Amino acid sequence: MRKYCAWLGLLTVGAAVLLAGCWDRRELNDLAIAVGMGLDRQGGQTQVTVQIVNPGEVASKKDGGGYSPPVTTLKVAESTTIEALRKLTVVAPRKVYMSHLRILVIGEGLARQGILKVMDGISRNHELRSDFYIVVAKGTTAGQVMKILTPIDKIPANKMFSTLEMSDKLWAATVSMQLDKFISDLSNPTKDTVLTGIVITGNGKSGQSKKNMSRISPYVNLAYSGVALFKEDKLVDWLNEEEAKGYNYIMGNVNNSAGHIACPGGGTAALDITRSESKVKGKVARGQPSIHIDLFVEQNIGEVRCEVDLMKEANIQALEEIAEEKLTQMMKAAIRKAKKNKADIFGFGEKIEDADPKSWRKLKKDWDDYFSRLDVSIQVNAKFRRMGTTSNSLLDREE
Structure with a gap:
């Protein structure tokens, strides 16, 4: 009897452990995977633009894929970053999932006004890992950068991530800054920081069409240019x-x-x-x-x-x-x-x-x-x- 009770106890504990591991599970069909995010200032609010993967288009083996682009961008504006991310549910049929973020783009206008407050919300978000890169949209907004479709890599955020990583290794005129290091620099009272700049080359509107991905020479591309120099949390100048x-x-x-x-x-x-x-x-x-x-x-x-x-x-x-x-x-x-x-x-x-x-x-x-x-x-x-x-x-x- 004691042996039977012991086995019953072990089975009960094991079942509890297994069930506890699934309490916060999320079905893939219920999520919208965000790979890129842009932050801009719109009046007194923060505008958040997210780049979401269209899985069916990315996985398509047909030449040119289907009728939809490989990614979709959604944007909303709110007083705080976390409110904006939650407000995305008014335009997105799924919860935006941020754990696969590859690139965070900060608009130059916002960077010149100061980014400490918006970065506080980013650093506290438990869904975000710290292995994505942070860059500044030079001479444009982060929202515009998020809309550009790029050749070679179907997912623009992946293209931006890989390009910066490769340029950092082989050219040395860029800086691959991740969240932990950036937050550490911003919180250091005696040290200032830098971020790589990204520019839109060509006619920006043409870059929002799938035709931009099917040309030998794209109408529009994204390129890294210059390094943003920050004083405290504000962009004050550019390094050539x-x-x-x-x-x-x-x-x-x-x-x-x-x-x-x-x-x-x-x-x-x-x-x-x-x-x-x-x-x-x-x-x-x-x-x-x-x-x-x-x-x-x-x-x-x-x-x-x-x-x-x-x-x-x-x-x-x-x-x-x-x-x-x-x-x-x-x-x-x-x-x-x-x-x-x-x-x-x-x-x-x-x-x-x-x-x-x-x-x-x-x-x-x-x-x-x-x-x-x-x-x-x-x-x-x-x-x-x-x-x-x-x-x-x-x-x-x-x-």
């Missing part, structure tokens, strides 16, 4: 491509990239950067803070459009010095733009605090002013590792 690369070199974010330098005798040589390592150190002397940056870069010769003998060590050394100077100027340009806006996007204040906590307690209340006139020294060591599959330029063979 060279400044953005300078920022990434300082932050140690560059694994691969490419660029070019001028050859000593005229012409250019293209460089393939394969590795970089940055060390930033702070110092306080006689009450004045300073920063020293050490950058080490490994690179290969990618293309030669000048007459230079790469078999001579002196020529290689000359090219390395030119590369070092160009990298130095790129980093200085990024620092100048940040100083102009008194926005410490590099976290130099944190380096000063690490080096001299006692002095930092005196400096931090006026850090904006100290940062704007901060002495920053840069030392670059650029080394060539490979010359490519040919030793000298093909221009020499023409002779």
Whole structure:
């Protein structure tokens, strides 16, 4: 009898565990999967635009799919983000499910007014994971970006996610910022942050049609351009491509990239950067803070459009010095733009605090002013590792 009761007890507990695991289940047919979201300011309200997947169109193997586009966009405006997401039920027959979000686009207008309040609602949403990227719609609204249908990848949000990830790895003029890091920067009183900008190229209205996906050369496309510089929670300026690369070199974010330098005798040589390592150190002397940056870069010769003998060590050394100077100027340009806006996007204040906590307690209340006139020294060591599959330029063979 005792054995029977024990088995009965185990079965009861097991059934309770299994049933408890299903209490909050959600049927797929009851959900609208959101992969992209845009935030804009509309009057005194927040406008939320969501990009929802049409599963039947995405899975279709027929050329061109059916009559519907692969995604649908829905938008509403409310006083708060969570209200807007719930209000979507007046236009969506299913509950909008946010756990598969790939990209969050913030309109430039909203970014310039301040995004702290809307990001509070995003960070508290228990459905959202933190592995999506955040970008700024440059010169347009997030709602317009959400409407563009893109070639290659049927789902525009996936295209934006993958493009940013690839550009970040291979070009180094963008910044792939995810939610946790962005919230950490916004809540840090001494460090400011950046976000990559996204632009609409071509005629925006043509990008809302399926015809845009079926052309060899699309009417409209989405491209990343510039990096938004934030002071506290407001967008105040843009870093151009060279400044953005300078920022990434300082932050140690560059694994691969490419660029070019001028050859000593005229012409250019293209460089393939394969590795970089940055060390930033702070110092306080006689009450004045300073920063020293050490950058080490490994690179290969990618293309030669000048007459230079790469078999001579002196020529290689000359090219390395030119590369070092160009990298130095790129980093200085990024620092100048940040100083102009008194926005410490590099976290130099944190380096000063690490080096001299006692002095930092005196400096931090006026850090904006100290940062704007901060002495920053840069030392670059650029080394060539490979010359490519040919030793000298093909221009020499023409002779």
